[in-house]
Amino acid sequence: MLIIVKNLSKVMLSALLFGSTLASCHQSSGIDHNRGPETRGEGVYSDKSLRAYHPPIEVTLVREIGDGLEDILKALPDETLENNRWSQLYEQVLGIQIKYKWAVRSEQYHKKLDIMLASGDIPDIVKVNAQQLRQLSHAGLIQDLTQAYEEYASALTRQVHRQEGSGTLESGMIGDKLMGIPETDSSIEKAMYLWIRTDWLDQLGLQPPKTMDDVLEISKAFTQKDPDGNGQQDTYGIAATQYLWDPVMGFTGFMAGYGAYPNIWLEDESGKLVYGGIQPEVKQALKALQEMYRNHEIDSEFIFKNGSKAKQLIADGKIGMAYGEQWGAFLFQSSRSGDPDAEWQAFPIVTDPGIAPKVPLKFTTSSFYAVRKDFAHPEAILKMFNLHLEKNWGKTAEYGTYYNDSSPVWGLSPVTPFPADKNLEAYRQIAEARRQGTTSQLQGESAFILDRIDRYLDKKEDGESGWGWEKIYGPSGAMSILDQYEDNHQLLFDAFAGAPTETMIEKQTILDNLQHDYFVNIILGQPFDQFDRFVEEWYRLGGADITAEVNQWHVDKKGRP
Numbered sequence: 001m002l003i004i005v006k007n008l009s010k011v012m013l014s015a016l017l018f019g020s021t022l023a024s025c026h027q028s029s030g031i032d033h034n035r036g037p038e039t040r041g042e043g044v045y046s047d048k049s050l051r052a053y054h055p056p057i058e059v060t061l062v063r064e065i066g067d068g069l070e071d072i073l074k075a076l077p078d079e080t081l082e083n084n085r086w087s088q089l090y091e092q093v094l095g096i097q098i099k100y101k102w103a104v105r106s107e108q109y110h111k112k113l114d115i116m117l118a119s120g121d122i123p124d125i126v127k128v129n130a131q132q133l134r135q136l137s138h139a140g141l142i143q144d145l146t147q148a149y150e151e152y153a154s155a156l157t158r159q160v161h162r163q164e165g166s167g168t169l170e171s172g173m174i175g176d177k178l179m180g181i182p183e184t185d186s187s188i189e190k191a192m193y194l195w196i197r198t199d200w201l202d203q204l205g206l207q208p209p210k211t212m213d214d215v216l217e218i219s220k221a222f223t224q225k226d227p228d229g230n231g232q233q234d235t236y237g238i239a240a241t242q243y244l245w246d247p248v249m250g251f252t253g254f255m256a257g258y259g260a261y262p263n264i265w266l267e268d269e270s271g272k273l274v275y276g277g278i279q280p281e282v283k284q285a286l287k288a289l290q291e292m293y294r295n296h297e298i299d300s301e302f303i304f305k306n307g308s309k310a311k312q313l314i315a316d317g318k319i320g321m322a323y324g325e326q327w328g329a330f331l332f333q334s335s336r337s338g339d340p341d342a343e344w345q346a347f348p349i350v351t352d353p354g355i356a357p358k359v360p361l362k363f364t365t366s367s368f369y370a371v372r373k374d375f376a377h378p379e380a381i382l383k384m385f386n387l388h389l390e391k392n393w394g395k396t397a398e399y400g401t402y403y404n405d406s407s408p409v410w411g412l413s414p415v416t417p418f419p420a421d422k423n424l425e426a427y428r429q430i431a432e433a434r435r436q437g438t439t440s441q442l443q444g445e446s447a448f449i450l451d452r453i454d455r456y457l458d459k460k461e462d463g464e465s466g467w468g469w470e471k472i473y474g475p476s477g478a479m480s481i482l483d484q485y486e487d488n489h490q491l492l493f494d495a496f497a498g499a500p501t502e503t504m505i506e507k508q509t510i511l512d513n514l515q516h517d518y519f520v521n522i523i524l525g526q527p528f529d530q531f532d533r534f535v536e537e538w539y540r541l542g543g544a545d546i547t548a549e550v551n552q553w554h555v556d557k558k559g560r561p
């Protein structure tokens with residue numbers, strides 16, 4: 001049996017790396033189902049991907065302590081950074097003892113990490129970005145993980161790594177070697193929705209938008225027709241922040257309404273990859289934003305406000321629409337403190353009449369786990385990945401213990417992979433259970449979410465927080481729209497899904513700043529031909545080289561077996 005599994009794994013690795021669909025056939029988790037899911041400790045799992053070390057081994061890492069982790073530790077007085085439910089689980093099941101060489105607050109973390117990487121004295125496993133991965137690899141400080149992945153990545157880990165295409169795993173490769181295990185991220189979570197104050201729509205007798213012209217009409221009405229009924233013209237059509245592309249209150253979804261995708265790479269008709277930010281559609285979108293700004297439909301001070309400042313206008317009930325990701329619901333909820341009748345709903349983004357808009361999804365994999373050159377157990381990082389996924393989403397998951405207890409305890413683990421579509425999957429389970437009348441049988445994440453929603457709908461004392469969950473997972477919530485986006489093939493994945501190219505590492509920040517400054521100035525009133533100047537400058541300052549590199553990557557990718 002083991003031999004078969006191993007051979008299959010080899011097939012799967014190549015399938016995974018080179019984009020074949022073979023891998024999706026194999027779903028077995030390799031779990032010994034004769035044991036109950038509650039069983040803990042060594043020997044629970046028969047599969048090699050989760051087998052314990054005898055005797056136990058020590059694995060060193062370093063750790064960043066952000067606000068989230070600090071809050072979790074505060075909420076759990078019996079657990080510490082080094083001794084908690086996750087460290088105990090890794091030790092009991094895998095024989096892996098986690099030791100941190102150091103752990104510091106986020107403010108100091110990156111500097112300390114840079115100094116450590118430069119010194120060459122790295123821990124057994126270290127999380128790095130693409131540029132650091134390349135540096136460590138060139139310096140010969142880390143080892144090739146191709147063989148370890150082939151032998152030890154569980155079926156679930158492989159499935160999660162290839163969920164959004166072969167790009168995720170490929171981005172951890174240097175040449176033909178897997179030098180870092182990509183930390184998983186989710187592109188589809190970045191899908192845009194148009195969030196609207198539906199109580200304002202009702203107040204003014206307006207319908208939800210079907211086209212961009214409708215969006216512009218609603219924005220005007222929300223600005224000029226006193227939707228809050230206080231007799232003053234003191235409201236804005238649409239939210240904005242100084243960053244233009246914030247995940248909530250940014251313009252990514254607005255631009256998509258004009259067929260403009262300024263932050264991703266697109267494949268043109270000839271099969272070449274082109275940068276979305278320099279396409280003529282962007283100019284049209286900027287034109288529309290300039291007019292909205294001139295008509296006071298956008299806060300005149302948006303350029304001085306980051307997300308935390310800009311959201312105050314939402315809390316104050318001054319904003320009627322905002323583009324944003326699903327979690328925006330929790331931000332819009334703030335408007336209900338001052339006005340309990342404030343109602344928001346997510347709507348699908350729109351474009352020209354009769355056309356289903358494309359929803360752009362930027363490639364997001366940016367962190368990798370690298371393993372020190374002389375570390376004797378390169379597979380340990382994979383076993384940890386395997387166990388983290390298994391205990392949260394596998395057949396032996398204990399969601400209430402290892403993911404969300406009273407706090408988001410998944411954050412205690414030094415590695416936190418997750419399935420890219422876990423939230424969409426939870427929505428689908430809830431929707432299906434509602435149809436079948438079997439909601440009481442839900443488990444794990446979907447049961448947790450439904451409980452929050454029910455507390456809100458039943459008007460329980462602590463129920464108000466369920467409002468946001470309902471806006472995301474309810475029958476007409478954001479996830480129901482994502483489900484439609486996917487069914488209608490509206491998701492537009494970044495055509496470049498690789499590690500940053502040499503010139504990107506050097507010039508991307510400069511180009512991003514250039515784009516930002518030109519776009520903001522046009523919105524604030526500069527002539528549109530400034531856009532053409534931007535395109536010229538973009539090419540000259542590194543864009544031309546990057547375009548060549550990205551197309552080389554594209555050609556190489558096609559050339560692979």
Ligand SMILES: [Ca+2]
Pocket residue numbers: 226227228229230231232233234235
């Ligand atoms: Ca008003």
